[in-house]
Amino acid sequence: MRRWFLKLSFKGTTYAGWQRQENAQTVQGEVDRAITVLMKSPVLTTGCGRTDTGVHATMFYAHFDLPGDQGLGMMNDKFVKSLNAILNDDILVHDLMEVDPTFHARFSALSRTYEYRIAAQRSPFLRGLVTVMHSLPEISALNESCRALLGEHDFTSFSKTHTQTKTNNCKLIEAEWTIQNELLVFTITADRFLRGMVRAIVGTCLSGCTPYEMLRILHARNRSAAGPSAPAEGLFLTTIRYPDALNPSGR
Numbered sequence: 001m002r003r004w005f006l007k008l009s010f011k012g013t014t015y016a017g018w019q020r021q022e023n024a025q026t027v028q029g030e031v032d033r034a035i036t037v038l039m040k041s042p043v044l045t046t047g048c049g050r051t052d053t054g055v056h057a058t059m060f061y062a063h064f065d066l067p068g069d070q071g072l073g074m075m076n077d078k079f080v081k082s083l084n085a086i087l088n089d090d091i092l093v094h095d096l097m098e099v100d101p102t103f104h105a106r107f108s109a110l111s112r113t114y115e116y117r118i119a120a121q122r123s124p125f126l127r128g129l130v131t132v133m134h135s136l137p138e139i140s141a142l143n144e145s146c147r148a149l150l151g152e153h154d155f156t157s158f159s160k161t162h163t164q165t166k167t168n169n170c171k172l173i174e175a176e177w178t179i180q181n182e183l184l185v186f187t188i189t190a191d192r193f194l195r196g197m198v199r200a201i202v203g204t205c206l207s208g209c210t211p212y213e214m215l216r217i218l219h220a221r222n223r224s225a226a227g228p229s230a231p232a233e234g235l236f237l238t239t240i241r242y243p244d245a246l247n248p249s250g251r
Contacts, residue, residue, distance in 0.1 A: 003101045005063050006031070006045070011090040012056045013128040013233070019050045027051075027091060028062070034086040035064065038079065048105040048240050049112060052196065054232035056129065059239055063105040103242075111173060111191050113239035114198045116230065118184040131234035133206070136184050139177045142205050146175040146186075148214040149201065156221040158201050159194035168194055168221075175201075189239075202230035 008031070016024035020032065028047055035043040045062040076096045083093045119130040149155075152171040159168055174189035186202055204217060204227035217225045 001101055002066050002068055003063055003099050003103060004066065005061060005097050005099045005103070005105065006093055007095040007097075008060050008062065008091065008093045009058050010056065010060065010092070011128070012051060012054050014090065016053045017051050017055065018047050018057075018060070020044075027060075030087060030091055031062065031093075034083050037086055038082055039066070046105050048109055049193070049237070050195070051237060052199070052232050052235075054128075055235045055237070057237040060237060061105045061240055063099070063103070065101070108242055109240050110243060111189055111239075111241045112193060112237065113174070113187065113189040113241075114193070115236045115238050116186040116188075116198065116202045117234045117236065118186075120182070120184075128233050130183060131231050133184075137206060137208065139179065139184070141208075142177040142186075144211050145205055145209055145214045146177065146201075148211045149175055149218060153218055154221055155194055155197055155218070157217050157223055157226045158197045158204070159223065160196040161223055163195050165194065170194065170197070177205075196229055198235060199229040199232065200226055202235075203227045206230065 010027050012018075012027065014025065015027050015030075018027045020026055020028040028045060032043060032045055035045070043064050043066075045064045048061040051057060080093050080096050083096075087093065117130045118136065119126060119132050120134060120136050122132050123130075150172050152169060154168050155170050155172075156168045159165075170193065171191040172188070173191070174187060176188075177184065177186050179185070186205070188198055188201065200223070204214070207227035209217065209227070
């Protein structure tokens with residue numbers, strides 16, 4: 001069995017997230033369909049994670065397997081071009097590489113980084129790509145609250161309920177608010193994320209809670225203790241880091 005890795009990006013506005021669904025258009029469904037057309041046999045991908053409806057990714061990885069005697073039938077660059085010719089314009093494949101069969105798009109990842117982008121005014125050029133808040137909060141207060149979340153904790157208070165995970169513990173490596181190109185940007189990195197976790201943290205931060213209140217919410221381990229989830233449209237998955245020996249972007 002040969003394992004192939006795709007590097008792609010997508011604008012998630014019109015999709016019901018990455019994860020394949022029977023009655024909705026998803027990014028994974030479109031990618032699987034395009035690869036299946038080229039290979040002339042069913043191919044199913046495994047993504048590096050799942051994104052909610054309307055969430056975007058500037059970096060995303062997925063792997064798929066082919067029998068050892070079944071090649072791609074064309075050079076990698078030609079395969080990528082052919083794939084992009086089939087895919088919708090809001091999904092773009094950047095690279096294709098063969099990796100060790102033990103390398104897993106999701107479980108081999110060491111960390112993931114998301115950005116949440118907020119604009120102070122509506123722009124026709126950023127529609128669907130930012131959340132608009134006409135009065136932006138103070139960055140220093142936001143960062144003080146976020147520092148309380150750094151480290152390894154149980155993030156149940158910031159997770160969707162009834163998810164099938166063995167543990168809700170995550171190690172938060174980075175959580176910082178900055179101004180970038182006139183946008184208020186929240187950057188968050190962790191070894192893993194729970195469903196809805198980033199949007200719940202953003203919504204709680206924007207509710208104006210103090211560092212003490214953030215700790216209280218964290219320790220409550222109850223989603224109702226936190227603030228509302230921020231809208232999906234401003235959220236981007238931007239980086240997935242893998243071990244150096246397996247780094248698919250290192251070529």
